Amino acid sequence: MFAYILRRLAVAIPTLLLLIIFSFILMHLAPGGPFSQERALPPQVLANLNAKYGLDEPLWRQIWNYVYGIVVHFDFGPSFVYPDRTVNDLIASGFPVTLTYGTLAFVAAIMVGVSLGVVAAIWHNTWLDYLAVGISIGAQVLPNFVMAPILVLIFTLWYRMLPGGGWSFNDPSFWVMPIIALATSYMASIARITRSSMLEVLGSNHIRTARAKGIPEHRVILRHALKPAMLPVISYLGPVFVSMITGSVVIDMYFSTGGIGKAFVDSALNRDYAVMMGITILVGTLTILFNLVVDILYAWIDPKIRY
Amino acid sequence: MTKLFTTTALLAALALPAFAPALAAQPGEGETLAENQDLKFWILDAFKSLDPQLTSSRTDSDMIRQLFEGLLNEDSTGAMVPGVAETWDVSEDGLTYTFHLRDSNWSNGEPVTANDFVYAWRRAVNPETASEYAWFMELMNLVNASEIVKGEKAPEELGVTAVDDKTLEVKLTKPTPYFLKTLSHSTTYPVPQAVIEAEGDAWTQPGKMVGNGAYVLQSHDLGVEAVAVKNDQYWDAEHTIMDEVKFITVNDQNIGLTRYLAGEIDWMNTLPAGRLPQLQQEYPDEAISAPWSCSYAYIFNLSDKGPEELKDARVRQALAYAIDRDIIVDRVLQGGQRPAFNWVHWATEGYTIPEEDWGQWTQAERVEKAKELLAEAGYGPDNPLNLSIQYNTSEDHKKLAIAVQQFWKAIGVNVTLNNYEWKVHIDRLNNQDFEVARYAWCGDYNEASTYLDYFRSGGYNQGKWTNADYDKLLADSATAENPNDLYRQAEEILIDEMALAPVYHYAMAQMIKPDIRGVPLENVMSAWYAKDMYRVAE
Numbered sequence: 001m002f003a004y005i006l007r008r009l010a011v012a013i014p015t016l017l018l019l020i021i022f023s024f025i026l027m028h029l030a031p032g033g034p035f036s037q038e039r040a041l042p043p044q045v046l047a048n049l050n051a052k053y054g055l056d057e058p059l060w061r062q063i064w065n066y067v068y069g070i071v072v073h074f075d076f077g078p079s080f081v082y083p084d085r086t087v088n089d090l091i092a093s094g095f096p097v098t099l100t101y102g103t104l105a106f107v108a109a110i111m112v113g114v115s116l117g118v119v120a121a122i123w124h125n126t127w128l129d130y131l132a133v134g135i136s137i138g139a140q141v142l143p144n145f146v147m148a149p150i151l152v153l154i155f156t157l158w159y160r161m162l163p164g165g166g167w168s169f170n171d172p173s174f175w176v177m178p179i180i181a182l183a184t185s186y187m188a189s190i191a192r193i194t195r196s197s198m199l200e201v202l203g204s205n206h207i208r209t210a211r212a213k214g215i216p217e218h219r220v221i222l223r224h225a226l227k228p229a230m231l232p233v234i235s236y237l238g239p240v241f242v243s244m245i246t247g248s249v250v251i252d253m254y255f256s257t258g259g260i261g262k263a264f265v266d267s268a269l270n271r272d273y274a275v276m277m278g279i280t281i282l283v284g285t286l287t288i289l290f291n292l293v294v295d296i297l298y299a300w301i302d303p304k305i306r307y
Numbered sequence: 308m309t310k311l312f313t314t315t316a317l318l319a320a321l322a323l324p325a326f327a328p329a330l331a332a333q334p335g336e337g338e339t340l341a342e343n344q345d346l347k348f349w350i351l352d353a354f355k356s357l358d359p360q361l362t363s364s365r366t367d368s369d370m371i372r373q374l375f376e377g378l379l380n381e382d383s384t385g386a387m388v389p390g391v392a393e394t395w396d397v398s399e400d401g402l403t404y405t406f407h408l409r410d411s412n413w414s415n416g417e418p419v420t421a422n423d424f425v426y427a428w429r430r431a432v433n434p435e436t437a438s439e440y441a442w443f444m445e446l447m448n449l450v451n452a453s454e455i456v457k458g459e460k461a462p463e464e465l466g467v468t469a470v471d472d473k474t475l476e477v478k479l480t481k482p483t484p485y486f487l488k489t490l491s492h493s494t495t496y497p498v499p500q501a502v503i504e505a506e507g508d509a510w511t512q513p514g515k516m517v518g519n520g521a522y523v524l525q526s527h528d529l530g531v532e533a534v535a536v537k538n539d540q541y542w543d544a545e546h547t548i549m550d551e552v553k554f555i556t557v558n559d560q561n562i563g564l565t566r567y568l569a570g571e572i573d574w575m576n577t578l579p580a581g582r583l584p585q586l587q588q589e590y591p592d593e594a595i596s597a598p599w600s601c602s603y604a605y606i607f608n609l610s611d612k613g614p615e616e617l618k619d620a621r622v623r624q625a626l627a628y629a630i631d632r633d634i635i636v637d638r639v640l641q642g643g644q645r646p647a648f649n650w651v652h653w654a655t656e657g658y659t660i661p662e663e664d665w666g667q668w669t670q671a672e673r674v675e676k677a678k679e680l681l682a683e684a685g686y687g688p689d690n691p692l693n694l695s696i697q698y699n700t701s702e703d704h705k706k707l708a709i710a711v712q713q714f715w716k717a718i719g720v721n722v723t724l725n726n727y728e729w730k731v732h733i734d735r736l737n738n739q740d741f742e743v744a745r746y747a748w749c750g751d752y753n754e755a756s757t758y759l760d761y762f763r764s765g766g767y768n769q770g771k772w773t774n775a776d777y778d779k780l781l782a783d784s785a786t787a788e789n790p791n792d793l794y795r796q797a798e799e800i801l802i803d804e805m806a807l808a809p810v811y812h813y814a815m816a817q818m819i820k821p822d823i824r825g826v827p828l829e830n831v832m833s834a835w836y837a838k839d840m841y842r843v844a845e
Binding site: 030031032033035036037041042044045048049051052081082083084085090093094148149152153156157160163164165166167252253254255256257258262263266269270271 | 352353355356357358361363434435437438439441442445456457458508509510511512528529530531532555556557558559561562565566568569571728729730731733734735737
């Protein structure tokens, strides 16, 4: 197992390197640059800006400098669009925000989603099942960009219970709406996957055997059915967790959280190369890491899986 | 140097009433001030930079204007009033300006001196700073600005010198009628050399930033909110009533409006398109539209890369005539914008827009004339004209482009629409890779030349229209007694030749809480100073 983890981590380094090189090239292929603007800059000013940010060097040299800066100084470079900030500053200010609401939304989505799915599967084809399926379909078809304005309307304008946006680490009232809006559709997917997987497991031989042996129903469900039923859910959760903690542009936009989801989209639109690369690398690293975590969890849940 | 103008004469020339309007907030008779003097201002996006010389965004300027003060300020009508400069003289040839600075302090208690301006202005043109607004110093026609930007001369050779601590001398390459109007722009604000040298790029962070404006930066949570509080060191702090200005980022206009209605925001100076009429009915005291110095147009590519068809002025006229501006303004935008039959914004100070005949016709007459012109130019059902319109991603631009496509179809022109994201749109404009493109220009200062300069040969002029008479009129305007007459003649040429199809003049549809006073709605540059505002008790 340990050797397996080491092997996976070793592969991760060239993967990240390829990610950097490909994103770097793709980004520079996109028309326009960080300094193209409505009022075209005088050529000298543009040349000065390019020189300041090293954009006048050949592409391979830029990639080399960039990777060198990261490896040696852990420096992801300056932002081209926020001249008084570095990429490290921007990620350090935005990532904790998305990490906070993303993790909480993730936990909320799992707790509610798994419970709904399990309830629906146990009381299959009863009103409870229909209710759970109804809720999850409703949540699925209500995208967060519809959900967010509705939440603000209800909780901010009508009931004046919650602030309509912004962020504070000290005041959880700012967290509530982003969490609900982000968790809802994931919760629905988790509920559906749990339900179908649970139904399949409940119909399998080992459950019938367990019941035949007279094991109490709650133990059958919790010990013998839930664990194997979680496998498909977990493979779904790995990438979902990464996408939740690296932020959603919709949540960041509608609730003005200052998270990195919006920063990522803005950086692409503004051709803020370094910021875009920085967040790409962050997301890439987290994706590789959590895929590994999922694989380890697999082996832990299902003893048949060996690495 | 002869003192040709006294300050008073100059102020009069700038159309300032003899009794100067409030330089600071002045509550009227019978107005009671509210207990809480705070202003919560909506902004769409995070600040890019709060460094006066590095910023290139309007949103940033709205904050920087509270934190720093230039030589001059603007009053509620957009007229120039003394800022750090108390008085100033102009030499007879119009090439040398001498500013006499008042006694004022930085927020750390150090005195503001002429050297702070010299440092800031040199910093703006210094190639090492790589300011995106270095061109602004060239626009001001400062001696050697262009050479320094090009790297041919040292920043120390810029035409600005500190005669003594309180006297600043500025030398221009040519008489510049609009020079004083550039002095309220953030690029020209003084910055504290010692602080910048000590803190580097981090000097704009709260706690480190030192300014000379009426407010100091207290906190800045990027993309969430920034708070500025009253600066006790400010020279006119005694008359500053508003204690706190909070800039709240809401990236979505509709949510911003909901939060305004919930009382979380006091002033939203942009509303979602089409919402104003309904809001004016529901909130007559709060929903307001005010002119804003920007113009929207379709520009034609007349360069070698552009289509041959557009080089015929009759075709361009036909296309301009066929656009039904009333539909665009009254049905699509609905924010108090005005139909445009010219380029310079109608509310530009001191300027009367040319009365174009076709502006007076009915739309049916215009369409009729457009069809005639196209027929004369050799286009008709057998030989239809095919064009493409390029616009950048935005719901509003798309709606307008679709409308124009229909208007042009009515005169027999087939239009394909090309949508590009902003950066690509700009790149294609700058490389003349378009046929007809959506374009808008916002004035850099409140005078007609900021618009007209766009179409000068060698100006930004992405459609590459050229006209020798037009260029000459603009060149002559620099030394003219009344430049506005020449501006108008130039604009008449521009519109006769139809270098562009003007569409509308901008307005800002906004929501302002009724207890906020002193919002400068008559200032078309929408430059506002929280120090001139206050809240009344309801």
